[in-house]
Amino acid sequence: MKVLTDVRHRERWLTQRMASWDSPWVRRVLPAAEEAAEHTKLWCGAALVLGTLGGRRGRKAAAAGLASMALAETISNAVVKPLCDRRRPPEEWFEDQEVGDRPDSSSFPSGHTAAAIGFTAGIAPVWPWAAAACAVPAVTVAAERVHSGAHYPSDVIAGATIGLVAAGLVRTGPRFLLRHLW
Numbered sequence: 001m002k003v004l005t006d007v008r009h010r011e012r013w014l015t016q017r018m019a020s021w022d023s024p025w026v027r028r029v030l031p032a033a034e035e036a037a038e039h040t041k042l043w044c045g046a047a048l049v050l051g052t053l054g055g056r057r058g059r060k061a062a063a064a065g066l067a068s069m070a071l072a073e074t075i076s077n078a079v080v081k082p083l084c085d086r087r088r089p090p091e092e093w094f095e096d097q098e099v100g101d102r103p104d105s106s107s108f109p110s111g112h113t114a115a116a117i118g119f120t121a122g123i124a125p126v127w128p129w130a131a132a133a134c135a136v137p138a139v140t141v142a143a144e145r146v147h148s149g150a151h152y153p154s155d156v157i158a159g160a161t162i163g164l165v166a167a168g169l170v171r172t173g174p175r176f177l178l179r180h181l182w
Contacts, residue, residue, distance in 0.1 A: 012093065014153050018146045019094045030144040037112050037141045043069050043119040046134055054127065061126040064170060065134075068122025069115045072166035076114035076159060081106040086155070094149045103150065110151045110159030113142045117163025122170055 036042040047062035054061060086108035116138035124131035142160065145151040151159075 011152050011154060015089050015146055015149075016093050018143065018153075019149060021147055026147070029140065030147055033137060033140040034112075034144045034148060036137070037116060037144075040069060040073070040115050042137060042141075043115060043134075046119070050123070050127070050130060054130070057127055058130075061123040061130055064126050064167075065119040065123040068163070068167040068170045069119040071170055072114040072118030072159075072163040073111055075166060076109050076111040076162050077105075080109055080158075080162065081111070084108040086152075089149050089152055091149070107151055108155045108158060109162055110142070110145050110155045112145055113138075113151075113156045113159030114162040114166070116141045117160045118166045119163075121164050121167035124167070125171055 033042075036045075043065065047066050050058040050065070051062040052058070085106050088103075088107045120131050120134040120138045123134065142156045145156055145159075146153055
């Protein structure tokens with residue numbers, strides 16, 4: 001039990017540390033990233049740009065990214081969240097900022113992070129440079145989820161893991177099914 005208590009203590013420390021970030025850059029960029037990622041607008045926009053300007057490769061990357069994102073969100077929000085009813089970080093941990101506008105759903109895992117990493121990892125095998133460009137906003141969204149008090153760091157890590165798994169399933173799933181069904 002000491003290990004679990006130590007993990008909780010460290011997670012609280014990290015959450016409060018990230019919430020205390022206060023610079024003009026943080027005040028400008030993190031809320032903008034959260035707004036853009038809301039309802040997957042950012043990733044759908046990225047897919048539109050890839051598909052429109054990237055030719056065949058861009059369309060293939062966009063399709064892989066959207067499929068990975070959709071699977072990651074489904075796993076995160078429809079499967080794992082209902083199974084893990086974890087409360088959001090306590091409001092008193094965030095002394096200097098307002099955290100009242102948070103979802104009522106389970107904190108674990110972060111669906112925003114699952115979508116962001118799922119989309120980015122989904123396009124990586126098809127177009128690595130586009131994935132590198134998407135990695136910056138994906139990491140920004142993940143950091144914002146902790147900074148805003150919506151999630152614990154472990155929620156974000158779990159969301160990122162789900163995104164990576166979803167991208168792997170989208171990439172290998174069709175070949176696996178074809179190989180075993182034919």
